[in-house]
Each structure stands twice: as structure tokens, then as C-alpha cells.
Amino acid sequence: MLRGSKVGLRARHEDDIPVLRAELYDDVVNASRAEGGPWRPITPGSKDPRLVGDEQNQANVPFSVVELEGGTLVGAANLWGIDNHNRSAHIGLGLLPACRGKGYGTDVVAVLCHYGFIVRGLQRLQIETLSDNTAMLRSAERNGFVREGVLRSSAWVMGEFLDEVLLGLLAQEWKPDSQG
Ligand SMILES: CC(C)(COP(=O)(O)OP(=O)(O)OC[C@H]1O[C@@H](n2cnc3c(N)ncnc32)[C@H](O)[C@@H]1OP(=O)(O)O)[C@@H](O)C(=O)NCCC(=O)NCCS
Secondary structure (H helix, E strand, O other): OEEOOOEEEEOOOOOHHHHHHHHHHOOHHHHHHHHOOOOOOOOOOOOOHHHHOOOOOOOOEEEEEEEOOOOOEEEEEEEEEEEOOOOEEEEEEEEOHHHOOOOHHHHHHHHHHHHHHHHOOOOEEEEEEEOOOHHHHHHHHOOOOEEEEEEEEEEEEOOEEEEEEEEEEEHHHOOOOOOO
């Protein structure tokens, strides 16, 4: 398991799946805002890669996020679009509604930076998020990510086009344990 100060990132367990499906992926608004694609219902027992992962897909590493104290599931995170030539990847995360606003998101980004830069030897990590997603923007910026641009009207979300912000962090800029 990868450990932050509050949360750990471990493999997906069977018991996590119904909780993540009900609380993250069945929520039409949350899924539409977070996923960059149209919401579709997930059939219980399906092998949807968002829930069960796809071990053939080396470019995507899915994690379940748990509280270090007690091990309770609090969300899902992944390093995706891993490009071993350009040594870059993207960060994605979603926390269960009751677990937001407690500093866990900031800690998850820190752990994914450790995984990307130290474990995987990457050079650049990137995050795309809606421009009104203050919690995601702050979680990224607290870890040193800088805003590199605004993708105007790039996301179709629940009936309207919204802007996305592109944030990047380079290995040489990253300060472990900063979150300042
Ligand atoms: C985005 C998300 C992962 C952030 O994690 P979090 O644990 O809620 O965020 P934190 O508690 O670490 O807070 C980070 C910062 O955002 C601020 N913040 C938290 N929730 C906020 C809210 N609802 N509105 C405004 N600011 C908020 C915190 O005060 C903190 O600011 P600071 O660094 O200036 O002190 C989480 O809210 C989430 O899962 N949201 C739904 C899914 C999603 O949007 N995923 C990202 C898709 S790109």
C-alpha cells in the first residue's frame, strides 16, 4: 500500500465495488462532472474497468483510497494515460461524498505524485478539471501543480459547455511533503 499522511492507496477489493458504484458512478451529476464522458448506468456484476480495473491496460493504474486509521474505503484514484516515452501521466480521483473536504483529496494527490515521480520515474504529471472545481484545483495547487491554461468550453456537462483548467507539475518542481 502507498501511504500518505491521512490516506492509503491500495488495490481494488471486491467489497469496494458496490460502494464505489452506488456512491460515485451512479451519481449522474458527479460522474458527468468528473469523467469527461456521458454518464451511463453500470450493471451490478459488470466488468466495467472503472470498477474492476483492467490488468491488460498498462497505461492505467487504479487504486482504492482508504483511511490509514481503520482502513475504511473513502474513494478511488488512478494514474492514467501513462506514457513511458514522454514519461508523463494524468491524475484522476473521486472521493465518496461524506469523505470530501477533510484534506483527503490533497493527500491523495501527494501520494499519486510519489507514485508517479518516484515509483514510476515519470517527468510530468497533469490534471484536467472543471474550472469551477475549487476543491480539485486547490488539492492540485497545494501539491505544487501550476495552472498552464484554460481549455475554453471543452467539457459538455449536464446541458452546457464548461471550461476546464489544465494543471501540470514537473519532477524537478515537486517538493515531497510540501502541501503548502
Ligand atoms: C475534488 C476532490 C477530490 C477534492 O478532495 P477533498 O478531500 O474534498 O479536498 P480537500 O479537503 O483536500 O481540500 C482541498 C482544498 O479545497 C478546499 N475545498 C474543499 N472542498 C471545497 C468546496 N466544496 N468548495 C470550495 N473549496 C473547497 C479546501 O478548503 C482546501 O483548500 P485549502 O488548500 O486552501 O485549504 C473531492 O472533493 C471530490 O472527490 N469531488 C468529487 C469528484 C471530483 O470532482 N473529482 C475530480 C475530478 S477532476
